Amino acid sequence: MNTVITGLQWGDEGKGKIVDYLTETADVVIRGQGGNNAGHTVIAKGEKYVLHLLPSGILWDDKINVIGNGVVVDPIGLCVEIARIEGQGVEIGPEKLLISDRAHVVLPFHKELDAAREISLGDQKIGTTKRGIGPAYCDKVNRCGLRMADLLDRPFAEAQIVRRTAEVNEILEKYDLPTFTAEAVIEETFTAFERLRPHVTNTIPVLHKAWKAKQNLLFEGAQGTLLDIDFGTYPFVTSSNTTAGGSTTGTGLPPTAIEAVIGVCKAYTTRVGSGPFPTGDEGLSEYLHNLGREFGATTGRARGCGWLDTVLLRFACMVNGVTGLAVTNVDGLDEYEELKICVAYDIDGTHHDLPPADRSSWDRAKPVYESLPGWKQDTTACTEYDQLPENAKAYLTRLSELCEAPIAFVGVGPDRAQTLKR
Secondary structure, eight states: OOEEEEESSSSOSSHHHHHHHHHTTOSEEEEOSBOTTOOEEEEETTEEEEESSSOGGGGSTTOEEEEOTTBEEOHHHHHHHHHHHHHTTOOOOTTTEEEETTSEEOOHHHHHHHHHHHHHHGGGOOOOOOSSHHHHHHHHHTTOOOBHHHHTSHHHHHHHHHHHHHHHHHHHHHTTOOOOOHHHHHHHHHHHHHHHGGGEEOHHHHHHHHHHTTOOEEEEOOSOGGGOTTTSSTTSSOSSOOSTTHHHHTTSOOGGGOOEEEEEEESSEEEOSSSOOTTBOHHHHHHHHHTTOOBOTTTOOBOEEEOEEHHHHHHHHHHHTOSEEEEEOGGGGTTOSEEEEEEEEEETTEEESSOOSSGGGGGGEEEEEEEEEOOOSOOTTOOSGGGSOHHHHHHHHHHHHHHTSOEEEEEOSSBTTOEEEO
């Protein structure tokens, strides 16, 4: 089955773990959007791997991993990541990792442009990771960006960097931010690019060949549906399409190549950065943080935590066409006596089953909750779905009913082995 793994919340749902679990039967693992603002943590055989741009299939010896055209690639950051993962004993050769020559490049000054944009927004700031992702996508849309293929023609790329650096410095000076010399940008970028050059290729025919040969393709999403530029809680979103549709536009494979969509969500809700969070709960946040949970893989920031929000999940399942749910971090609720599930929003006295598009409505949205009994049992030793406590299974059944999507996988711990197939 050619399968898309997509996040159904604000990212951080544990997609890397599910991708890693399904990679065993995959031949090709593909990233199609986002950049190194994403962070997937995979724990396999007791070893912890933190991935940002590298597809999670990189941890397997016999898989092809593709960074698709829809990704924005920070060459410097990717080189650091490759060196770190290779330092953990994972070999990353050109036959194992392919980078699309159509992928856009994150240049060093994009990060400072990110900072400038946040300063300009004042108390309306988005809360970005300041990895330069948004500005790189802006350059792409404004048709002034550089693609990996452009770096193959160094004189052309250098001329573009000189021109763009001058434009960027004018903006940075207004905010008293560090400016750049074109020479330094060129030197840093091309030093990294030379390390990546053997991996850069036209990935589209490679993927089509694999598809026509009926190899199993696994599309690895980054971030989550609620950060999608079109369907998320705009404007507090990322700069790419994080939903299942982004897996086709970001890879060059058609929609007909997709046979299944696994939507990943936690058994509760988390988010980082700015923006609405109707079910946010300080008590649950404090409880999970005290367990050492819910700190970002990319930034280390503590995530806000809240009760399961099925208004958002129902919408996410709709726009992604979810065929199966992977519910992670069920074990995080093991000690709770009573659990809440948000089933609707009360906005000005009217109940809403789906999230609003009007941003001002979020300020007035109050969660309508159902309460379910907790299970007060350790689930981390469960190796089969049927071993879960009855109340845990009832909680998952209610989640499935409200989202109108079947449960496919359940996570009861961080290790690869702690994934239960339904």
